[in-house]
Amino acid sequence: MVRKITSLGGYIHEYQKSVENPKAFWEQQAEDFYWRKKWDNALEWNFEEPSVNWFVNGKLNITENIFERNMFLRKNQTAIIWEPNKPDEESITLTYEELFRKVNQFANALIKIGIEKGDRVIIYMPMIPELAIAMLACARIGAIHSIVFAGFSANSLEERINDTQAKLVITSDEAFRGNKIIQIKNIVDEALVDCPCVKNVVVVKRTSGKINMKDGRDVWWHDVIKGLSEENESVEMDSEDTLFILYTSGSTGKPKGIVHSIGGYMVYSAYTFKNVFQYSDNDVFFCTADIGWITGHSYIIYGPLLCGAKTLMFEGIPTYPDAGRLWEIVDKYKVNQIYTAPTAIRSLITYGESYLENKDLSSLKVLGTVGEPINEEAWHWYHDHIGKGNCPIVDTWWQTETGGISISSLAGIIPTKPSFATLPLPGFQPVILDNNGNELSGRNVEGNLCVKFPWPGMLRTIYGDHKRCKETYFSKFKAYYFTGDGVKRDEDGYYRLLGRVDDVIIVSGHNLGTAEIENAINEHPLVHESAVVGYSHEIKGQGIYAFVVCSELSTGGEEGIRKSVIKGVTKIIGPIAKPDKVQIVKELPKTRSGKIMRRILRKIADDDFTNFGDTSTLLDPELVEIIIKGRVK
Numbered sequence: 001m002v003r004k005i006t007s008l009g010g011y012i013h014e015y016q017k018s019v020e021n022p023k024a025f026w027e028q029q030a031e032d033f034y035w036r037k038k039w040d041n042a043l044e045w046n047f048e049e050p051s052v053n054w055f056v057n058g059k060l061n062i063t064e065n066i067f068e069r070n071m072f073l074r075k076n077q078t079a080i081i082w083e084p085n086k087p088d089e090e091s092i093t094l095t096y097e098e099l100f101r102k103v104n105q106f107a108n109a110l111i112k113i114g115i116e117k118g119d120r121v122i123i124y125m126p127m128i129p130e131l132a133i134a135m136l137a138c139a140r141i142g143a144i145h146s147i148v149f150a151g152f153s154a155n156s157l158e159e160r161i162n163d164t165q166a167k168l169v170i171t172s173d174e175a176f177r178g179n180k181i182i183q184i185k186n187i188v189d190e191a192l193v194d195c196p197c198v199k200n201v202v203v204v205k206r207t208s209g210k211i212n213m214k215d216g217r218d219v220w221w222h223d224v225i226k227g228l229s230e231e232n233e234s235v236e237m238d239s240e241d242t243l244f245i246l247y248t249s250g251s252t253g254k255p256k257g258i259v260h261s262i263g264g265y266m267v268y269s270a271y272t273f274k275n276v277f278q279y280s281d282n283d284v285f286f287c288t289a290d291i292g293w294i295t296g297h298s299y300i301i302y303g304p305l306l307c308g309a310k311t312l313m314f315e316g317i318p319t320y321p322d323a324g325r326l327w328e329i330v331d332k333y334k335v336n337q338i339y340t341a342p343t344a345i346r347s348l349i350t351y352g353e354s355y356l357e358n359k360d361l362s363s364l365k366v367l368g369t370v371g372e373p374i375n376e377e378a379w380h381w382y383h384d385h386i387g388k389g390n391c392p393i394v395d396t397w398w399q400t401e402t403g404g405i406s407i408s409s410l411a412g413i414i415p416t417k418p419s420f421a422t423l424p425l426p427g428f429q430p431v432i433l434d435n436n437g438n439e440l441s442g443r444n445v446e447g448n449l450c451v452k453f454p455w456p457g458m459l460r461t462i463y464g465d466h467k468r469c470k471e472t473y474f475s476k477f478k479a480y481y482f483t484g485d486g487v488k489r490d491e492d493g494y495y496r497l498l499g500r501v502d503d504v505i506i507v508s509g510h511n512l513g514t515a516e517i518e519n520a521i522n523e524h525p526l527v528h529e530s531a532v533v534g535y536s537h538e539i540k541g542q543g544i545y546a547f548v549v550c551s552e553l554s555t556g557g558e559e560g561i562r563k564s565v566i567k568g569v570t571k572i573i574g575p576i577a578k579p580d581k582v583q584i585v586k587e588l589p590k591t592r593s594g595k596i597m598r599r600i601l602r603k604i605a606d607d608d609f610t611n612f613g614d615t616s617t618l619l620d621p622e623l624v625e626i627i628i629k630g631r632v633k
């Protein structure tokens, strides 16, 4: 049983213990799991290299901790509730035993295909039960899963496949998403033209739409599992073997394959799940994220299932068939904890409260948010209209890199304050550094959010590029992990996140590197150069504003370029990276040394024309006025 803190005093005590003796604290948490062989040393670390090893030489399999360990108590208990895209299609419930059998059977299929311990498997799928089964089956046999959100383009998928050198891709024929059907197998086919590493593709039949199956490469899921045993002996893994790779955008062009290892991630995802959401046996937990993001990994699959929870997986979107869908699901399954993104809340607010009528939300006990700061208006609406004033809100701050929730209130235990993530989880040691790397202790300070001690869920490296891992996270401030976020600690010691301090923007809760979008825009034959910045957007949190310099205009004039730039980005990265505004400019404002002055562009994009700061280094100060005049409103 994963331990649960039950009072504020308990939190303070645990936090203190976790800082005074982190090894002993995490050993105590790790004792709650099943290890085939116990670790020799809880932690060995060095942030300079960086090298972080938790539960050194411990041997285990994470699925044994989900299944065998839970089986005695929870054999017939629900593990996954699956709600389809269309409300009138039948939902699916899998008990721990049923899920276990399916995972074993697919694990046997992976072995039959020739997948071995350490091989990489790309999963590019809609939110259907087979996605959960596929990832757990990989973990069962020691293969490394890398899930790519099914909204990414063929180009982005190809980049990730080649970076991991995956042998296998798992996908489905098509995907339902609201009233759309997405041809995802076609996208896989397009990506695979340039991926010689991939030997096989397993395809789940979801829509029965017409697709091409390539002889010798593609197999149907239902065919490959036919006749295979529902028993499988899990492979013994080392605590520090890789569990998964998950890509996230960085401030330079190429996405980073964040590597998480097994032992530490297991302990951290389970501990944070239970404590932040105050999960009790038989509660129904509903995280609305897609499993293609870290939130889905840690809080739809690993955290809940390790705790023997009932976890709800939803295939569709909050606005289909109408803006009451999430609340209908809460009512239908008597959901106790819901975990979603501020952007979803803001979007639902615009539809009005009529969608809440006749929905019984009284089962709700905890409301969670993640992915970006939650503004006060959204916070109050969530609190008043969804929680009816009775449910604590946990505003959870964390990152793909941190593996699990890192700064957050524990529901009902740490008093909340709108727009504050509040306090760190036990075992997580944040510090605030000024730009010179000095630690700002005490209250009422603001600066760069860093961490000074390892926690079990942290990233271990960037796949295939340890140097980049060191440079990105451990070099700006020596011997600290740097999050890339700005933060303030107020007079109560509470943390309030202030947004990214690098060139990453957060659009509808998704991280996007501005450089990656610029690279995609620059592929356009008429584009000479571009600069992308974020601006405040009422629903998305941040919108994407692109300033584009063209060598000449196309036949469609400026409008034609705008359209084709947007189309190009959608094709190269995916619809999530589509610029909201494209302004064609004669030149970009640059310093004499040729650096683009992004600070100025950010202000223009935000319609803020005051305090441009020091513009004396600008090569052509008049340019700014021209850009302001031509801005897209």
Ligand code: WTA
Pocket: 248, 293, 294, 295, 369, 370, 371, 372, 373, 374, 395, 396, 397, 398, 399, 400, 401, 421, 483, 484, 485, 497, 499, 500, 506, 509, 510, 511
């Ligand atoms: C931002 C998502 C403010 C932050 C789990 C972080 C937040 C980035 C919050 C990581 C929050 C996430 N308040 N900002 N509660 N949660 N962020 O990797 O900038 O997709 O660095 O992980 O999202 O996004 P990622």
